[in-house]
Amino acid sequence: MRERLPIAVLVSGSGSNLQAILDASADPRYAAEVRVVISDRPGVRALERAGHAGVSTEVVAWRDHGDREPFTAAVCDAAERHGARALVLAGFLRILGPEAMVRFPDRIVNIHPSLLPAFPGTMHAVGEALAHGVKVTGVTVHFVTEEVDVGPIIAQEAVRVLPGDTEAALHARLHEVEHRIYPEAVDALARGALTVAGRAVVWKEDP
Numbered sequence: 001m002r003e004r005l006p007i008a009v010l011v012s013g014s015g016s017n018l019q020a021i022l023d024a025s026a027d028p029r030y031a032a033e034v035r036v037v038i039s040d041r042p043g044v045r046a047l048e049r050a051g052h053a054g055v056s057t058e059v060v061a062w063r064d065h066g067d068r069e070p071f072t073a074a075v076c077d078a079a080e081r082h083g084a085r086a087l088v089l090a091g092f093l094r095i096l097g098p099e100a101m102v103r104f105p106d107r108i109v110n111i112h113p114s115l116l117p118a119f120p121g122t123m124h125a126v127g128e129a130l131a132h133g134v135k136v137t138g139v140t141v142h143f144v145t146e147e148v149d150v151g152p153i154i155a156q157e158a159v160r161v162l163p164g165d166t167e168a169a170l171h172a173r174l175h176e177v178e179h180r181i182y183p184e185a186v187d188a189l190a191r192g193a194l195t196v197a198g199r200a201v202v203w204k205e206d207p
């Protein structure tokens with residue numbers, strides 16, 4: 001069997017996407033292995049989930065670094081200490097500086113709860129989609145570049161907005177999609193099945 005790609009999953013909160021990746025990686029055919037879970041804050045549920053799965057954790061607190069550059073360096077150092085060769089952002093509420101893209105080129109991915117380029121930004125995509133009155137929103141998995149939420153798109157799936165939807169109800173349906181497509185995208189990355197060609201990401205099924 002081929003070697004699995006060691007990854008670091010970066011979190012700030014509940015970690016349900018982390019859980020989906022941990023569950024998928026329980027299958028030995030899954031191409032990625034979670035080596036470490038890195039949080040920018042202590043005490044979050046995602047760290048508990050990592051603990052239950054027997055995965056190492058690190059807290060790299062923003063306040064200990066004070067600025068984006070030293071914070072980014074500390075996150076990359078923590079990932080590398082555990083042998084990770086890709087960064088998987090799963091509800092991570094900090095923006096990484098350019099050093100991360102240099103140290104993990106085409107190896108940083110994120111999931112976002114809208115159909116980018118609609119409703120970018122780390123905090124309010126679901127509420128903004130509802131407030132805008134869109135009839136369809138969705139989920140995007142993309143490569144992380146220096147500019148927030150504009151990196152090459154790896155996968156997208158639409159979710160209908162229903163009459164009377166609340167932010168919580170809509171986010172719950174978005175999460176269901178996320179938990180399916182994010183582990184698949186991370187597996188494809190780890191298998192070497194994703195090629196970035198300009199803005200486009202091409203999936204090869206059999207690398």
Ligand code: GRF
Pocket residue numbers: 013014015016017018090091092111112113175178
């Ligand atoms: C997800 O909706 C993801 O798209 C966004 O943050 C949320 C994280 O949820 N970036 P969880 O922590 O994985 O449950």
